[in-house]
Amino acid sequence: MHRIRHGSTKWGVPNPLAGCTISGAVGVLCLIGATVARGDESVVISKHNLSAGGPGTVRATTESEVCIFCHTPHGSDPQTPLWNRHNPTAYYRIYSSSTTQARIDQPGGTSKMCLSCHDGSIAMGMVLSRPPNDPIHLNQPFMPTGPSNLTNDLSDDHPIGFRYDRQLANRDHQLRSPDLVSKRVKLGARGEMECVACHDPHNNELGDFLRITAREGALCQTCHKMDGWNRSSHANSPALVPPALTRGAPLEYPAMNDAACTTCHQTHGAAHPQRLLRDRSFDLCISCHGGSGGAGGRDILGVMNQRSGHRVDRFRDRHDPAEQPLVVRTHVDCVDCHNPHAVGPSQFALTPPTGMILPDVPPAMDFVPGVRLTGVPTEQARLYYEVCFRCHSDNPAPVPRIARQRDTGGNIRRQIQPSAASSHPIATPARGGMEVPSLLPQARGIVTMTCQSCHNNPDARQLGRTGPNGPHGSRFDYLLLDRYETADFTVESAQSYALCYTCHDRNSILSDQSFRGHRRHIVDARTPCSACHAAHGVQGPRNRHDNLINFDVTIVGGQRLYTDTGNFSGTCTLTCHGVNHVNFMYAP
Numbered sequence: 096m097h098r099i100r101h102g103s104t105k106w107g108v109p110n111p112l113a114g115c116t117i118s119g120a121v122g123v124l125c126l127i128g129a130t131v132a133r134g135d136e137s138v139v140i141s142k143h144n145l146s147a148g149g150p151g152t153v154r155a156t157t158e159s160e161v162c163i164f165c166h167t168p169h170g171s172d173p174q175t176p177l178w179n180r181h182n183p184t185a186y187y188r189i190y191s192s193s194t195t196q197a198r199i200d201q202p203g204g205t206s207k208m209c210l211s212c213h214d215g216s217i218a219m220g221m222v223l224s225r226p227p228n229d230p231i232h233l234n235q236p237f238m239p240t241g242p243s244n245l246t247n248d249l250s251d252d253h254p255i256g257f258r259y260d261r262q263l264a265n266r267d268h269q270l271r272s273p274d275l276v277s278k279r280v281k282l283g284a285r286g287e288m289e290c291v292a293c294h295d296p297h298n299n300e301l302g303d304f305l306r307i308t309a310r311e312g313a314l315c316q317t318c319h320k321m322d323g324w325n326r327s328s329h330a331n332s333p334a335l336v337p338p339a340l341t342r343g344a345p346l347e348y349p350a351m352n353d354a355a356c357t358t359c360h361q362t363h364g365a366a367h368p369q370r371l372l373r374d375r376s377f378d379l380c381i382s383c384h385g386g387s388g389g390a391g392g393r394d395i396l397g398v399m400n401q402r403s404g405h406r407v408d409r410f411r412d413r414h415d416p417a418e419q420p421l422v423v424r425t426h427v428d429c430v431d432c433h434n435p436h437a438v439g440p441s442q443f444a445l446t447p448p449t450g451m452i453l454p455d456v457p458p459a460m461d462f463v464p465g466v467r468l469t470g471v472p473t474e475q476a477r478l479y480y481e482v483c484f485r486c487h488s489d490n491p492a493p494v495p496r497i498a499r500q501r502d503t504g505g506n507i508r509r510q511i512q513p514s515a516a517s518s519h520p521i522a523t524p525a526r527g528g529m530e531v532p533s534l535l536p537q538a539r540g541i542v543t544m545t546c547q548s549c550h551n552n553p554d555a556r557q558l559g560r561t562g563p564n565g566p567h568g569s570r571f572d573y574l575l576l577d578r579y580e581t582a583d584f585t586v587e588s589a590q591s592y593a594l595c596y597t598c599h600d601r602n603s604i605l606s607d608q609s610f611r612g613h614r615r616h617i618v619d620a621r622t623p624c625s626a627c628h629a630a631h632g633v634q635g636p637r638n639r640h641d642n643l644i645n646f647d648v649t650i651v652g653g654q655r656l657y658t659d660t661g662n663f664s665g666t667c668t669l670t671c672h673g674v675n676h677v678n679f680m681y682a683p
Contacts, residue, residue: 136298136300138161138296138297138298138299139161140299141298141299141304142299143164143165143296143297143299143304144161145158145161145164145219145231145233146158146159146160146161146164147159149161152235153219153233153234153235153238153239154233154234155220155231155232155233155234156232156233156234157232158220158231158232163179163222163224163231164179164180164219164220164222164231165178165179165180165208165296166178166179167179167222167223167224169224170223170224171223172223174204175204175208178208178223179222179223179224180208180211180212180217180221180222180223181211181217181221181223182204182207182208182211183207183210183211183214183216183217185210185214185216185247186201186247187201187202187210187214187247187248187249188247188248188249188250189201189249189250189254189256190249190250190251190252190253190254190255190368191250191368191369192368192369192370193369193415193416193417194369194370194416194417195254195267196263196266196267196270197254197257197258197259197263197267197288198257198258199254199255199256199257200256200257201256202249202255202256202289202290203255203256203283203287203289204289205283205287205289205290205291206255206256206289206290206291209290209291209294209296210245210290212238213238213243213244213245214238214244214245214246214247215237215238215240215244215245215246216237216247217237218230218233218236218237219231219233219235219236219237219238220232220233220236242363242364245363245364250368251363251364251365251366251368251371252362252363252364252365252371253293253362253363253371254288255288255289255290255292256287256288256289257287257288258285258286258287258288259273259276259282259286259287259288259292259318260273260285260286261273261274268320269319269320269321269322270318270319270320271317271318271319271320273286276317276318277307277317279306279307279317280292280293280306280307280317280318281295281306292306293305293306293307293314294306302347309347309348309355309356309357310347310348310353310355311330311352311353311355312324312330312355312356312357315355315356315360321436321437322434322436322437322462322475323434323436323437323438323439323461323462324436324437326439327436327437327438327439327461328438328439328440329351329355329358329435329436329438330352330355331352332350332351332352333350333351333352334350334351334383335349335350335351336349336350336351336354336358337382337383339382340358340359340373340374340379340382340383341373342366342373342374346358359372359373359379359435360372360373361373370416375411375412376414376428376429376430376435377407377408377411377428377429378411379435380395380429380430380433380435381395381396384396385397393562393563394562394563395563395567396408398552398554398562398563398567398568398569399567399568400568401568401569401570402568402569402570402571402572403495403568403569403571403572403573403574403575404566404567404568404569404574405427405432405566405567405568405574406427407427407428407429410425410426410427410428413425413426413428414426414428414430414431416430419472420464420466420472420484420485420486420488420489420490421472421489421490422490423490425486425492425493427486427492431463431485431486432460432463432482433459433460433463434460434461434462434463436462437461437462438458438459438460438461439457439458439459439461440458440459454478454479454480454521454543454544454545455477455478455479456476456477456478456479456481456482457479459564459565460476460479460482462475463475463476463482464476464482464485465477465478465481465482465484465485466481466484466485466488466489466508467481467484468480468481468484468508468511468512468513468522470488470489470508478545479545479546479547480507480511480521480522480545480546483507483546484507484508487505487506487507487508488506488507488508488509489506489508491504491505491506491507492505493505495572495573497581497625497629497647497649498647498648498649499629499633499645499646499647499648500645500646500648500651500655501633501634501635501640501645503634507631509634510629510631510632510633510634511523511631511632512632512634514634515632515633515634516632516633516634516635516636516637516639516640516641517632517633517637517640517641517642517643517644518631518632518633518643519544519630519631519632519643520541520542520543520544521543521544521545521546521631521632523543524542524543525541525542525543531599531609532603532608532609533599533600533603533604533608533609534598534599534600535598535599535600538597538598538599541598546566547564547565547566549575549576549594549630550566550569550573550574550575550576551564551565551566551569551575551576552564552565552566552567552568552569552576553569553570553571553576553577555576558576571594575594576594576597577593577594577597578590578591578592578593578594579592579593579594579595579624579625580592580623581623581625581647582623583621583622583623583626583649583650584621584622585621585623586621587605587617587618587621589601592623592624595624604617605617605618609663610663610681611681611682611683612681620671620672622650622671622672623650625647626646626647626650626651626671627644627645627646627647627651628642628643628644628645629643629644629645630643633645637659638658638659639656639657639658639659640657641659642659644657646669650671651669651670651671652669652670652671653668653669653670653675653676654668654669655668655669656668656669657669660680660682661682662683663682663683664680664681664682664683665680665681666678666679666680666681667679667681
């Protein structure tokens with residue numbers, strides 16, 4: 096119940112109805128001498144006071160009564176007690192999204208009361224208590240064009256006209272059960288979500304006639320339960336929201352931690368209606384994380400535009416949060432790997448003393464969907480490679496790769512299975528022992544590694560430099576953190592195979608400690624490491640494909656048969672550089 100002060104006069108005498116108690120938006124009870132409310136809770140000083148003495152830019156030319164624009168004690172609409180307006184008959188274009196679980200219909204009765212002004216189709220002075228040919232005259236008869244004029248297109252506005260009940264909350268785990276929603280949110284008797292759920296038309300104390308403040312996302316979080324939000328970087332950042340993100344429109348709260356949801360979302364008139372975004376997801380991210388003044392000085396956009404990388408800018412508008420990884424169209428978007436509601440500081444758990452990344456997802460990838468090693472999609476990835484498998488497993492993205500003897504078509508999930516003949520320790524722990532004598536001392540302590548151990552920004556802070564961490568882009572092929580030449584006749588050097596030499600001792604390789612033909616092949620014949628070894632792993636008989644042996648078919652021809660005959664010994668039958676190897680034997 097909100098009491099308002101009229102203080103207006105009729106025919107030059109004080110209005111005897113000086114105190115008017117309004118209950119919600121469905122009735123009026125005028126009481127002489129009623130208690131006067133605080134001014135900041137009064138409709139009198141709000142924009143809903145359309146009388147000649149109202150504070151807004153839209154107001155009547157002569158009418159001094161306040162309540163008459165919505166209410167009348169006589170001749171009201173019988174469907175709504177004391178309602179003084181014609182309800183609109185327009186058919187509205189309603190909100191639609193691939194991620195909504197609600198059944199959204201046309202606006203209900205209470206929303207149509209609001210829309211009788213706010214869709215701009217009915218003159219604001221057209222009230223039931225006045226003849227149609229003699230409406231109340233205002234300086235602007237209809238709702239002016241702008242954010243308050245919702246028109247009959249409600250597709251870019253927060254959805255209304257649906258039932259918010261337990262069944263909906265059970266279908267959408269990011270909604271709170273209505274039993275837990277604050278009573279300040281006014282749902283209908285059967286859980287209807289209408290305009291008055293969030294807006295109190297008689298009280299503008301919080302601005303925009305909100306029932307709960309929008310600061311720190313309080314109003315949104317009353318109903319929406321976003322995993323990881325409270326501890327996320329976006330919820331706790333004191334940085335100012337850049338004007339580019341809001342297209343110059345001022346925010347009520349300029350700091351990101353205060354603006355919260357409204358940093359990226361727009362409740363009414365959203366530029367990108369699905370999920371009410373201010374812009375496409377990539378453009379929203381780059382507003383803060385691109386250019387020389389990016390968030391924390393980290394220029395993600397500049398990194399992406401290098402020789403290789405996740406070129407998000409090439410696949411705009413393809414991502415959909417409801418997409419299925421096994422059938423999705425090729426694309427990459429920031430939100431494929433990052434959940435903006437849960438993303439944490441870009442820090443990684445490291446395995447001392449090697450500095451290699453642990454396989455768990457880092458805070459920057461919290462609450463992101465993925466695909467498990469078994470090929471089953473999961474709503475929340477727990478391991479780093481599960482996020483990568485969304486695009487690099489059973490529906491592989493068409494990225495540059497080496498044609499192999501046993502080729503999985505880019506399906507890395509199959510390459511690193513526990514059943515693989517050999518693999519880098521990504522999905523399974525390293526076997527240990529002296530199977531790989533070339534490993535550097537710091538690499539011997541590595542039990543597991545992750546995709547980012549090799550695929551990373553060469554200038555990443557994690558590597559002791561100043562750039563952003565992560566596989567956004569690289570100046571080297573295959574999105575690698577260092578140089579890895581795969582062309583035949585490459586001249587061997589510490590730089591040519593710098594990626595390999597991060598973990599493998601170059602001196603050990605060139606002195607033939609594990610294979611007596613290493614130096615002859617790499618230095619003398621200028622054959623690249625990739626001619627014989629696959630980077631991720633290989634399926635097949637172990638005695639044919641251990642030590643990551645999986646020949647590059649563009650370099651190695653013939654039968655391509657390798658046989659392991661014991662510790663550091665084996666035979667090869669193949670053709671390479673025009674030389675036929677028939678049961679070529681090697682041993683320590």
